[in-house]
Structure formats: structure tokens, C-alpha cells
Amino acid sequence: MRTIFVGDVHGCAAEFAALLARAGYDSAQDRLLLTGDAFSRGPDPLAVWRLLRETEAAMVLGNHDARLLNQLNALAKGRKPKVQYPDQDYTLNQLQPVHEEMLAWLRQCPLYIAEDAFLLVHAGIHPKRGLQGTRRNQFLKIRTWPPTNDLASPRWHDFYEPAHPLLVFGHDAPGGLVVKKRDGRPYLLGLDSGCIYGGQLSGYVLEEARLVQVESQQEADVWRRLA
Ligand SMILES: [Mn+2]
Known part of the structure; x- marks a missing residue:
């Protein structure tokens, strides 16, 4: 069995499918783990959803997914969802046929997935307090350290002392692809390389240490x- 991590897809279904092909994804042998923010913002969230279900992919919750979850919750209760930007209306409309099942699915997405070989989170962890000392909002949104909105600031992982064999995260498109290695093998991987902004969609095959x-x-x- 192989484990394939996939960075922030943001509704880019064609690139998601192309990445699976390039990785040689085989449903009989591989499992997919996503860094979150799979649906919001981009062109085809419904096709991303179908691909996720078809491949039985697992995902950690991203900040966009958390907001989508709130919006779907509101709709399920017959309330008007809070929408900040036009792209969020677009995403909700596109996902209309699957609102109910997606709500149930998003509810079971964890903030992190930890196994012996890796830790997967959306944005990051508290660089000093570690996994157990990380709050929900930090899992979803942490970027710089100390936390600030200044995108030029150092990142949380610049202060992180490796405590897991491999930590995989997404969320930081402005920071781009991050690969930090120790003894020739990555111990830290930032996989949001800004696909939705014309960059790349990035993945990583764990067993082959292959980007x-x-x-x-x-x-x-x-x-x-639109955002
Ligand atoms: Mn994000």
C-alpha cells in the first residue's frame, strides 16, 4: 500500500485528476490523504467531491472547509448561510446536489491525522507547544510565527523542532512549496503551491519519498x- 498526500485542491478537479495520473494512483493499492481546502474558491468543487468519494480519500479540515461546514449547517437548519465573498456563493451553488452528504462527511474530517510515519495538518501546529498544545484555530490558520497577518514574516515551521518523522501541511500558498530535509529525507512538507492561483498542485508519495x-x-x- 502507498500513501499519497495531496495539497490544497481548491476546486481544481482537472489538476487533481492529472496529479493522480502522474502519481500512478491505483485504487487497489494506494490511499489518498488531503491537506484540506479541497472545494472552496475554484472552478469545479463538485467534481473534486466525486473524485474524493470515488477514491475514498481522507482529509484534514481546512479553514475553508470549516467555513463551508458552517454554511452547510446553516442551510440544513433552514437558515441563510453567512457568505463573505462571491466565490463562496459559487461553491455552495455548485455543491447543491451533495450538500447533505458533504455536511456529514465534513463533520467527520479531523483537524489532524497522526500515524507512526507522519503527522498531517491543514495549516500547522504550535511550534513550541507541539501537537497537543495546538488549538483548533491554529490547526486551521496558523501561518507566521509569532502569529501576524504579515505574509513576509517567518513561518511557524521556522521555529519547529522536528518531533514527527514527517509533518505534512498545506494552507500557505504565499509561502509556496516547502521541503525541509534531514539525512536526505523530507521531515517537513508544505504542499500548497497555489494551484488555484496559477501555480502547481503538489503531492507526495510517502513510500517513494517522491514529490x-x-x-x-x-x-x-x-x-x-472573487474573494
Ligand atoms: Mn487554508
Whole structure:
């Protein structure tokens, strides 16, 4: 069995499918683990959903997924969901046929997945307090350390002392792909390489220590303008 990590898909279904092909994904032998933020913002969240279900992928909850979960919860209760930007209306409309099952699925997505060989989170962990000392909002949104909105600041992982064989995260498209190695093997992998902003979709095959990337088919900044 192989474990294939996939970075933040953000509704980029064609790139997701291309990445699986490039990684040689085989449903009989491989499992998929996603860094979260799979649906929001991009062109085809419904096709991403179908691919996720078809492959029985698992995912940690991202900040966009947490918001989508709140919105789907509101809709399920007959309330109007809180929508901040037009791209969120688009995502909700596209996902209309699967709102109910997606709500149930998102509810069971954890904030982290920890196994002997790796730790998977969406944004990161508290660099000093570690996994157990990380709060929900930090799992979902941490980027810089100390926490600030300044994208030029050092990242949480610049202060992280490796405590897991491999820590995989997403969320930080501005920071780009991060690969930190020890003894020739990655111990820290940031897989959000900004597919939705015209960058790449990144994945990693654990057993082969192999990074897999496909080019984005999105035009830079189209989806940023809607957000
Ligand atoms: Mn995110």
C-alpha cells in the first residue's frame, strides 16, 4: 500500500485528476490523504467531491472547509448561510446536489491525522507547544510565527523542532512549496503551491519519498478577484 498526500485542491478537479495520473494512483493499492481546502474558491468543487468519494480519500479540515461546514449547517437548519465573498456563493451553488452528504462527511474530517510515519495538518501546529498544545484555530490558520497577518514574516515551521518523522501541511500558498530535509529525507512538507492561483498542485508519495507536481490550468488571480 502507498500513501499519497495531496495539497490544497481548491476546486481544481482537472489538476487533481492529472496529479493522480502522474502519481500512478491505483485504487487497489494506494490511499489518498488531503491537506484540506479541497472545494472552496475554484472552478469545479463538485467534481473534486466525486473524485474524493470515488477514491475514498481522507482529509484534514481546512479553514475553508470549516467555513463551508458552517454554511452547510446553516442551510440544513433552514437558515441563510453567512457568505463573505462571491466565490463562496459559487461553491455552495455548485455543491447543491451533495450538500447533505458533504455536511456529514465534513463533520467527520479531523483537524489532524497522526500515524507512526507522519503527522498531517491543514495549516500547522504550535511550534513550541507541539501537537497537543495546538488549538483548533491554529490547526486551521496558523501561518507566521509569532502569529501576524504579515505574509513576509517567518513561518511557524521556522521555529519547529522536528518531533514527527514527517509533518505534512498545506494552507500557505504565499509561502509556496516547502521541503525541509534531514539525512536526505523530507521531515517537513508544505504542499500548497497555489494551484488555484496559477501555480502547481503538489503531492507526495510517502513510500517513494517522491514529490509529484502538475501545472495549474487556472489563470493567475481570477479566483483571487472573487474573494
Ligand atoms: Mn487554508
